[in-house]
Amino acid sequence: MDLRDSWTVFFLFCSFLVVAFCGQNGFLSLSCGGTTSFSDSSNISWFSDTPYITNGKTVTINYRDGSLSSNVSARFFPHSRGRACYRIPVNNATSLILVRAKFVYKNYDRLEKPPIFYVSLGTAIAAKINLAKNDPWIEEFLWEVNKDTLAFCLNPTPSGSSPVISLLETRPLPKGSYTKGKEDFTNKLLRMSYRIDCGHINESIRYPMDPYDRIWNGDRSFVPFHATKGFKIHNSFNQSNIVEKPPSAVLQTGRVLARQNTMAYNLPLEGLGDYYIILYFASILPVFSSFDVFINGDNVKTNYTIKRSEISALYITRKRINNLNITLRSVNFYPQINAFEVYNMVDIPPEASSTTVSAMQVIQQSTGLDLGWQDDPCSPFPWDHIDCEGNLVTSLALSDINLRSISPTFGDLLDLKTLDLHNTSLAGEIQNLGSLQSLAKLNLSFNQLTSFGVELENLIRLQILDLQSNSLQGLVPNSLGEIENLHLLNLENNKLQGPLPQSLNKDTIEIRTSGNLCLTFSTTVCDDASSDTPSIEAPQLITVPGRKNHGQNHLAIILSTIGGAALTIFLICLSVFIYKAKRRYEALHKTREETDARNWGAEKVFTYKEIKVATSSFKEIIGRGSFGSVYLGRLPNGKSVAVKVRFDKSQLGVDSFINEIHLLSKIRHQNLVSLEGFCHESKHQILVYEYLPGGSLADHLYGANSYKTPLSWMRRLKIAVDAAKGLDYLHNGSEPRIIHRDIKCSNILLDIDLNAKVCDFGLSKQVTKADATHVTTVVKGTAGYLDPEYYSTQQLTEKSDVYSFGVVLLELICGREPLIHSGTPDSFNLVLWAKPYLQAGAFEIVDERIQGTFDLESMKKAASIAVNSVERDASQRPPIAEVLAELKEAYGIQLRFSESCENEN
Numbered sequence: 001m002d003l004r005d006s007w008t009v010f011f012l013f014c015s016f017l018v019v020a021f022c023g024q025n026g027f028l029s030l031s032c033g034g035t036t037s038f039s040d041s042s043n044i045s046w047f048s049d050t051p052y053i054t055n056g057k058t059v060t061i062n063y064r065d066g067s068l069s070s071n072v073s074a075r076f077f078p079h080s081r082g083r084a085c086y087r088i089p090v091n092n093a094t095s096l097i098l099v100r101a102k103f104v105y106k107n108y109d110r111l112e113k114p115p116i117f118y119v120s121l122g123t124a125i126a127a128k129i130n131l132a133k134n135d136p137w138i139e140e141f142l143w144e145v146n147k148d149t150l151a152f153c154l155n156p157t158p159s160g161s162s163p164v165i166s167l168l169e170t171r172p173l174p175k176g177s178y179t180k181g182k183e184d185f186t187n188k189l190l191r192m193s194y195r196i197d198c199g200h201i202n203e204s205i206r207y208p209m210d211p212y213d214r215i216w217n218g219d220r221s222f223v224p225f226h227a228t229k230g231f232k233i234h235n236s237f238n239q240s241n242i243v244e245k246p247p248s249a250v251l252q253t254g255r256v257l258a259r260q261n262t263m264a265y266n267l268p269l270e271g272l273g274d275y276y277i278i279l280y281f282a283s284i285l286p287v288f289s290s291f292d293v294f295i296n297g298d299n300v301k302t303n304y305t306i307k308r309s310e311i312s313a314l315y316i317t318r319k320r321i322n323n324l325n326i327t328l329r330s331v332n333f334y335p336q337i338n339a340f341e342v343y344n345m346v347d348i349p350p351e352a353s354s355t356t357v358s359a360m361q362v363i364q365q366s367t368g369l370d371l372g373w374q375d376d377p378c379s380p381f382p383w384d385h386i387d388c389e390g391n392l393v394t395s396l397a398l399s400d401i402n403l404r405s406i407s408p409t410f411g412d413l414l415d416l417k418t419l420d421l422h423n424t425s426l427a428g429e430i431q432n433l434g435s436l437q438s439l440a441k442l443n444l445s446f447n448q449l450t451s452f453g454v455e456l457e458n459l460i461r462l463q464i465l466d467l468q469s470n471s472l473q474g475l476v477p478n479s480l481g482e483i484e485n486l487h488l489l490n491l492e493n494n495k496l497q498g499p500l501p502q503s504l505n506k507d508t509i510e511i512r513t514s515g516n517l518c519l520t521f522s523t524t525v526c527d528d529a530s531s532d533t534p535s536i537e538a539p540q541l542i543t544v545p546g547r548k549n550h551g552q553n554h555l556a557i558i559l560s561t562i563g564g565a566a567l568t569i570f571l572i573c574l575s576v577f578i579y580k581a582k583r584r585y586e587a588l589h590k591t592r593e594e595t596d597a598r599n600w601g602a603e604k605v606f607t608y609k610e611i612k613v614a615t616s617s618f619k620e621i622i623g624r625g626s627f628g629s630v631y632l633g634r635l636p637n638g639k640s641v642a643v644k645v646r647f648d649k650s651q652l653g654v655d656s657f658i659n660e661i662h663l664l665s666k667i668r669h670q671n672l673v674s675l676e677g678f679c680h681e682s683k684h685q686i687l688v689y690e691y692l693p694g695g696s697l698a699d700h701l702y703g704a705n706s707y708k709t710p711l712s713w714m715r716r717l718k719i720a721v722d723a724a725k726g727l728d729y730l731h732n733g734s735e736p737r738i739i740h741r742d743i744k745c746s747n748i749l750l751d752i753d754l755n756a757k758v759c760d761f762g763l764s765k766q767v768t769k770a771d772a773t774h775v776t777t778v779v780k781g782t783a784g785y786l787d788p789e790y791y792s793t794q795q796l797t798e799k800s801d802v803y804s805f806g807v808v809l810l811e812l813i814c815g816r817e818p819l820i821h822s823g824t825p826d827s828f829n830l831v832l833w834a835k836p837y838l839q840a841g842a843f844e845i846v847d848e849r850i851q852g853t854f855d856l857e858s859m860k861k862a863a864s865i866a867v868n869s870v871e872r873d874a875s876q877r878p879p880i881a882e883v884l885a886e887l888k889e890a891y892g893i894q895l896r897f898s899e900s901c902e903n904e905n
């Protein structure tokens with residue numbers, strides 16, 4: 001489909017929506033699997049369901065219903081493993097909609113296998129459909145609108161054959177209806193059990209008699225012996241207090257008991273549950289009727305009196321019931337009821353956090369596969385490859401695919417207890433997992449990982465670590481032994497050598513080491529021959545001392561007797577050695593730090609005490625990053641500063657920290673936030689930056705005041721030019737060249753005059769001359785801004801920054817964040833969504849806050865450079881210098897445009 005085609009489809013789709021929504025008070029009526037539009041006997045317009053669903057097959061079902069023969073179209077979903085979803089746009093002015101669906105099987109496939117499946121609305125499992133019990137089957141729900149799209153899904157059961165659906169309708173209901181009396185029940189979906197027009201005998205009443213098109217059924221099957229009366233209702237009825245607005249046609253009939261006695265409805269319910277019951281009464285008799293009302297034997301109203309010319313209602317909830325008995329007992333003549341509704345209150349599970357959902361979506365994109373991950377990961381049913389506890393994603397298992405690296409997004413899945421990435425072509429270092437503080441099982445086996453990295457020790461809850469069959473080299477880090485709960489460590493078939501650290505030598509850990517070069521606790525040096533060639537040793541299991549080993553007990557006793565004395569001497573020597581080594585190490589580092597401090601000039605080095613005073617004991621937090629918190633501070637000279645305190649967990653090694661400071665302090669540019677100083681004392685790594693009072697670009701685009709005082713297009717261009725200048729300096733002006741690695745709106749800060757400066761190069765990596773084309777290291781970054789090519793090549797270049805900067809430009813143009821967790825799936829990712837529009841010059845997607853204020857040429861230029869910057873292929877992206885030049889031009893055009901506007905006025 002070329003672009004023009006997709007536009008045509010888009011416009012057709014839009015005009016279709018207008019028709020669908022404007023017909024009959026916002027009704028949407030879909031004939032599933034139908035191909036043509038038609039009007040039914042109630043003059044309701046029906047449409048084909050194709051704009052709302054893409055999968056499934058269609059069929060026409062002929063069946064006899066009594067003497068009538070009917071033809072109905074249907075859509076069915078054969079062999080579907082995942083759920084099949086209709087995505088229905090909902091007018092956000094409505095607060096409650098009625099959703100009705102009809103399911104017909106009638107053995108259309110001649111297989112005699114009536115489908116069984118679940119219907120879900122949003123995250124809620126709303127109903128189980130069993131067409132063996134009832135065929136056709138009609139379900140009706142009342143859904144509180146909380147999103148602009150309703151996901152109505154059919155979820156197959158393992159043995160339930162293909163889900164099938166024939167009709168799907170939505171009808172807006174009056175604001176505030178169906179809420180009274182159930183305030184104690186929040187996050188509930190109402191599933192209709194009964195909607196009864198008492199005393200009515202003929203066909204059901206619905207649209208147009210009920211303007212909301214609810215279906216009201218007669219009550220004959222429940223109380224066939226009571227008297228039935230039809231009455232004309234007075235026009236003077238005051239109905240304003242009943243929000244649900246039961247139609248007059250329904251209220252005109254009622255059940256009346258014309259003597260002093262008791263009248264009861266007995267209604268079976270489908271399973272134990274919480275129910276919401278509304279009883280309607282209209283004074284259609286010339287006398288007052290007054291009576292007691294009982295629900296399942298509980299007296300909910302004594303001497304309930306229907307006042308003349310009035311319609312009233314009783315709202316009742318009942319917890320955990322499985323049948324319903326509504327009884328009216330006469331007090332002063334004529335117990336009477338006109339209508340009632342009974343709803344099962346179904347739980348709506350909370351959604352997973354948007355961070356989790358974004359991260360999962362990015363992971364899906366990075367696999368290049370369609371894993372069928374849509375909507376909420378945990379509810380109504382967890383996605384393939386994951387497990388949940390409540391709305392937390394606790395387990396992720398992706399194997400036998402090509403991931404290549406553990407991308408930073410994995411670090412956002414904070415609730416993971418199990419992560420299985422075996423056989424996913426992971427290479428390089430184990431990285432980006434340090435934040436997973438709940439992780440108990442980590443399986444990275446059958447990959448090409450070469451280095452342990454430094455983050456494993458942060459996984460304090462880790463119990464099982466499977467690293468077998470990788471390419472891990474060198475020594476096993478001592479820090480693994482500090483993971484208290486670790487009880488199984490599988491290192492089989494790697495290229496590890498040398499003694500295992502003594503920290504792992506405890507009887508709580510089982511360590512598997514076979515298939516390595518030479519890996520034991522013994523201190524004897526491995527001979528060279530064995531370390532040259534990776535010999536596959538016989539499988540060996542190092543079980544550590546303390547285990548029972550009866551056969552060798554006597555040997556152990558002898559050895560320990562002989563060895564005891566020697567061992568004592570050895571241990572004494574060892575501890576003296578360690579003590580001395582430690583002293584030497586400390587001395588070395590002390591002098592190292594001191595020299596470094598001297599090199600800076602005293603004004604740059606702060607003591608922890610000074611920092612504490614400057615920040616009033618870390619009183620005011622102004623930011624939070626993945627590395628730590630940022631506090632507002634004031635130096636003795638009155639200058640405001642931003643004080644960035646690293647979490648212990650994210651601290652760098654001494655060398656890295658010193659390197660970083662060296663690098664940062666050399667960088668001086670008007671569009672880069674400058675380093676004022678630092679503090680490096682024992683446990684603390686603190687950076688002190690100049691403070692910019694204008695907040696971040698993200699605040700200005702999305703913050704609380706972003707709508708009251710929106711940034712003009714000219715301001716946005718100026719900010720873009722400033723930021724591009726800063727970035728250009730990093731890429732081309734500084735020595736060594738620097739790749740920022742985390743360009744995003746929240747890393748672009750504004751001063752009081754809204755001049756922009758780029759901040760946070762704490763993550764930067766310098767490009768050394770020797771390795772001038774790319775760096776391949778740990779990449780940190782932010783979901784939504786990450787260069788997609790990085791996933792496949794693992795090579796980080798300046799073009800990765802250009803990509804991220806392109807995303808920032810798109811945000812400036814469209815006024816929306818890179819990833820959003822609502823709306824239609826194809827609008828989820830800003831880049832994928834905006835690119836086709838901007839390429840087609842369709843500027844209706846430009847931020848509504850600047851619509852009508854921008855010069856078209858200026859916008860075209862900016863849009864074009866933004867689109868080029870987010871090219872998937874890095875070589876197609878322009879260098880930052882070119883981006884800067886284009887942005888300057890766009891800014892110039894807009895400047896002239898704005899001036900001419902002012903002159904006209």
Ligand SMILES: *[C@@H]1O[C@H](CO)[C@@H](O)[C@H](O)[C@H]1NC(C)=O
Nearest residue numbers: 023024039042043044045208
């Ligand atoms: C059916 O609806 C159309 C508009 O949707 C209206 O013009 C027409 O009069 C209606 N017909 C009947 C029989 O109500």
Ligand SMILES: *[C@@H]1O[C@H](CO)[C@@H](O)[C@H](O)[C@H]1NC(C)=O
Nearest residue numbers: 060061062068069070071072
């Ligand atoms: C149903 O369709 C069949 C052909 O598929 C046709 O012969 C029959 O008349 C139709 N019945 C009705 C009630 O439309």
Ligand SMILES: *[C@@H]1O[C@H](CO)[C@@H](O)[C@H](O)[C@H]1NC(C)=O
Nearest residue numbers: 091092093094145146147148
């Ligand atoms: C509903 O839509 C209007 C404009 O179409 C928008 O201003 C408003 O914020 C939306 N409300 C919600 C709750 O999304």
Ligand SMILES: *[C@@H]1O[C@H](CO)[C@@H](O)[C@H](O)[C@H]1NC(C)=O
Nearest residue numbers: 199200201202203230252253
């Ligand atoms: C019920 O149907 C009968 C004939 O089918 C009709 O005479 C009567 O008026 C109808 N009653 C109501 C309440 O619509």
Ligand SMILES: *[C@@H]1O[C@H](CO)[C@@H](O)[C@H](O)[C@H]1NC(C)=O
Nearest residue numbers: 236237238239240241242310
């Ligand atoms: C209807 O009743 C409400 C109170 O329930 C009252 O405020 C209103 O004036 C009444 N309207 C009429 C037309 O009687």
Ligand SMILES: *[C@@H]1O[C@H](CO)[C@@H](O)[C@H](O)[C@H]1NC(C)=O
Nearest residue numbers: 264266294296297298325327
């Ligand atoms: C319904 O409730 C009434 C009053 O509580 C009771 O007398 C009657 O036996 C009940 N009927 C059934 C079938 O439980």
Ligand SMILES: *[C@@H]1O[C@H](CO)[C@@H](O)[C@H](O)[C@H]1NC(C)=O
Nearest residue numbers: 288290302303304305331332
């Ligand atoms: C019931 O209520 C009506 C009016 O509210 C009152 O006149 C009557 O005395 C009451 N009857 C009993 C038995 O309480």
Ligand SMILES: *[C@@H]1O[C@H](CO)[C@@H](O)[C@H](O)[C@H]1NC(C)=O
Nearest residue numbers: 399400401402422423424446
């Ligand atoms: C790894 O995955 C590939 C498919 O990507 C498969 O062919 C291979 O057998 C798997 N290897 C192991 C050890 O599971």
